[in-house]
Amino acid sequence: MDEAFLALGTTIKAAGSQEAFRAVDYEANLAVARALRARGTTRLGVVSAMGADPGSGIFYNRVKGELEQALSELGFDTLVIARPSFLAGDRNALGQPERPGEKLALSVSRWLAWLIPDDYKAIQASAVASALLQAVPTTSGFRILRSGQMRRSRAPAAA
Numbered sequence: 001m002d003e004a005f006l007a008l009g010t011t012i013k014a015a016g017s018q019e020a021f022r023a024v025d026y027e028a029n030l031a032v033a034r035a036l037r038a039r040g041t042t043r044l045g046v047v048s049a050m051g052a053d054p055g056s057g058i059f060y061n062r063v064k065g066e067l068e069q070a071l072s073e074l075g076f077d078t079l080v081i082a083r084p085s086f087l088a089g090d091r092n093a094l095g096q097p098e099r100p101g102e103k104l105a106l107s108v109s110r111w112l113a114w115l116i117p118d119d120y121k122a123i124q125a126s127a128v129a130s131a132l133l134q135a136v137p138t139t140s141g142f143r144i145l146r147s148g149q150m151r152r153s154r155a156p157a158a159a
Helices: 018-040 060-074 100-111 125-138 147-152
Strands: 003-006 045-049 076-084 141-146
Touching: 003 018, 003 125, 018 060, 045 060, 045 125, 060 076, 060 125, 076 125, 125 141, 125 147, 141 147
Parallel strands: 003 045, 045 076, 076 141
Antiparallel strands: none
């Protein structure tokens, strides 16, 4: 397997604690990436978060940034990190719980879209997937994709 994609993640609320969140968003992703690298995978695409930063004072963003940093040290020839803003999509189809606050935020953001910079607008999860599917095979080295770039990507949707 030459390339692989990681999109495993949760929320602190769904995980139940910061420790449980870290176990999924950092430890599980890193374990899978290490196993992939050991089996010869050379290209990796990862879904992270817009504010990812290992030095962040915000726990969520710090964990995402620490994962990015750890992944960059594994020696992949290609590492593409997608940093989407607020993810939109059909959560019910994935068996995920309703998020009333998320629904409200998406509704409001649609009305105010003309005021919101591209990198901060909600983005469809399918657009993130398409952008990674396009970027990973054509990138050499390290690359970060921001929401605005992913929104403009014209990659075909995954089959």
